[in-house]
Amino acid sequence: xxxxxxxxxxxxxxxxxxxxxxxxxxxxxxxxxxxxxxxxxxxxxxxxxxxxxxxxxxxxxxxxxxxxxxxxxxxxxxxxxxxxxxxxxxxxxxxxxxxxxxxxxxxxxxxxxxxxxxxxxxxxxxxxxxxxxxxxxxxxxxxxxxxxxxxxxxxxxxxxxxxxxxxxxxxxxxxxx
Amino acid sequence: xxxxxxxxxxxxxxxxxxxxxxxxxxxxxxxxxxxxxxxxxxxxxxxxxxxxxxxxxxxxxxxxxxxxxxxxxxxxxxxxxxxxxxxxxxxxxxxxxxxxxxxxxxxxxxxxxxxxxxxxxxxxxxxxxxxxxxxxxxxxxxxxxxxxxxxxxxxxxxxxxxxxxxxxxxxxxxxxxxxxxxxxxxxxxxxxxxxx
Numbered sequence: 020x021x022x023x024x025x026x027x028x029x030x031x032x033x034x035x036x037x038x039x040x041x042x043x044x045x046x047x048x049x050x051x052x053x054x055x056x057x058x059x060x061x062x063x064x065x066x067x068x069x070x071x072x073x074x075x076x077x078x079x080x081x082x083x084x085x086x087x088x089x090x091x092x093x094x095x096x097x098x099x100x101x102x103x104x105x106x107x108x109x110x111x112x113x114x115x116x117x118x119x120x121x122x123x124x125x126x127x128x129x130x131x132x133x134x135x136x137x138x139x140x141x142x143x144x145x146x147x148x149x150x151x152x153x154x155x156x157x158x159x160x161x162x163x164x165x166x167x168x169x170x171x172x173x174x175x176x177x178x179x180x181x182x183x184x185x186x187x188x189x190x191x192x193x194x195x196x
Numbered sequence: 197x198x199x200x201x202x203x204x205x206x207x208x209x210x211x212x213x214x215x216x217x218x219x220x221x222x223x224x225x226x227x228x229x230x231x232x233x234x235x236x237x238x239x240x241x242x243x244x245x246x247x248x249x250x251x252x253x254x255x256x257x258x259x260x261x262x263x264x265x266x267x268x269x270x271x272x273x274x275x276x277x278x279x280x281x282x283x284x285x286x287x288x289x290x291x292x293x294x295x296x297x298x299x300x301x302x303x304x305x306x307x308x309x310x311x312x313x314x315x316x317x318x319x320x321x322x323x324x325x326x327x328x329x330x331x332x333x334x335x336x337x338x339x340x341x342x343x344x345x346x347x348x349x350x351x352x353x354x355x356x357x358x359x360x361x362x363x364x365x366x367x368x369x370x371x372x373x374x375x376x377x378x379x380x381x382x383x384x385x386x387x388x389x390x391x392x
Binding site: 031032035036038039040042043046048050053054055056057058060061062064065068069072073074075076077078079080081082083084085086087090117120123126127130131134135136140141144145146147148149150151152153154156157159160161163164165166167168169170171172173174175176178179180182183186187190191194 | 221224
C-alpha cells in the first residue's frame with residue numbers, strides 16, 4: 020500500500036504535465052501562450068506574498084531566538100506531568116503551528132536524541148506528519164490575495180492543532196503503548 | 197487578530213531577550229530570517245510560475261472541470277456559498293488532491309489560485325466564509341504519505357521508518373473532520389448573532 024502511494028506521488032506530477040500538454044495540443048490550444056499567461060499570474064502572486072511572509076518570519080524568529088519558548092515550557096512542565104503529557108514533545112507542539120522549518124528542526128532533534136522507534140520518536144513523527152503550519156498557511160494564502168480581515172481562520176486553525184496533538188498522543192499510546 | 201499575533205511575538209521576544217541576555221541572538225535572527233524569507237519566496241516563485249502556467253492550459257483544455265465534476269458532490273457540500281460550475285471548484289479540488297498525495301509543491305500554487313478566484317467572487321478585504329473553510333482544511337493537513345518524516349526516520353536509523361504512517365493518516369483524517377465541524381459551528385454561531 021505504502022509502496023503504491025509512494026509510486027503515485029513520484030509519477031503523479033510528470034504524468035499530469037504529460038496529460039495536460041497532450042490534451043492541450045490535441046485540442047489545438049496555444050499551449051505556450053497559455054503557460055506564459057498563467058505563469059505571469061504566479062509571478063505577481065509571489066511578489067504580493069513577499070512582504071507578508073518576510074514580516075511574519077522575522078517576528079517568529081525574534082520570538083524563537085529570545086528563548087521565551089523554553090522558559091514557558093519549564094513553567095508548565097509540572098502541569099503536563101500531572102496530565103500525562105510527555106514534556107519532551109511540548110516544544111514541537113508549540114512550534115508546529117507557527118513555523119514549519121523550526122518544527123522540522125525540533126522533530127529531527129527529538130528523533131536523534133530519543134531514537135525514531137521510541138515513544139517520543141513515534142509521537143514526534145506522527146505530529147510532524149499530520150498537520151500543516153497554521154500560521155504559514157494563513158499568512159501565505161491570505162497574503163497572496165490581500166485579505167486583511169481573516170475571520171475565524173486562525174482561531175479554528177489553532178483549535179484544530181490542539182485537538183490534533185491530543186489525538187496524536189491518544190492514537191500513538193493506543194497503537195504502540 | 198493577525199496584528200496582535202505579529203506585533204505580540206516580536207514585542208514579547210525582544211522584551212524577554214533584554215532580560216534573558218539573548219539580545220544578540222535576536223539581533224542576528226532579525227536579519228537572517230528576513231534573508232530566509234527571500235529565499236523561501238524565490239523557491240515558491242519558481243513553482244508558482246510553473247504550476248499556474250500548466251494549470252492555465254489544463255483549465256482551457258477543460259481538464260480541470262472534468263476533475264472537479266467527479267468530486268463535485270463533496271466539494272459543493274463543503275463550500276455551499278460558491279457557484280457550482282465556477283472554475284474555483286476545480287482549483288479547490290486539485291489543491292486537496294495534491295495535498296493528500298503529499299505534493300506540497302503543487303498544492304500551494306493551486307491553493308493560492310483558488311484563493312484568488314474566491315477573492316474575485318466576493319471582492320472584499322474580509323475573508324469570505326468559503327475562504328475560511330478552505331484555509332482551515334488546508335492547515336489541518338490531510339495526507340496519505342508523510343514523505344519528509346519518513347526520510348527523517350530513515351536518516352536516524354529507524355528499523356521501521358513507515359510504521360507511523362497509519363497513525364499519521366488516522367490523526368490527520370480526524371483533525372480534518374474536526375476542523376470542518378469547528379468551522380461550521382463558528383459560522384453558525386456568527387449567523388445566529390447576526391439574526392438576533
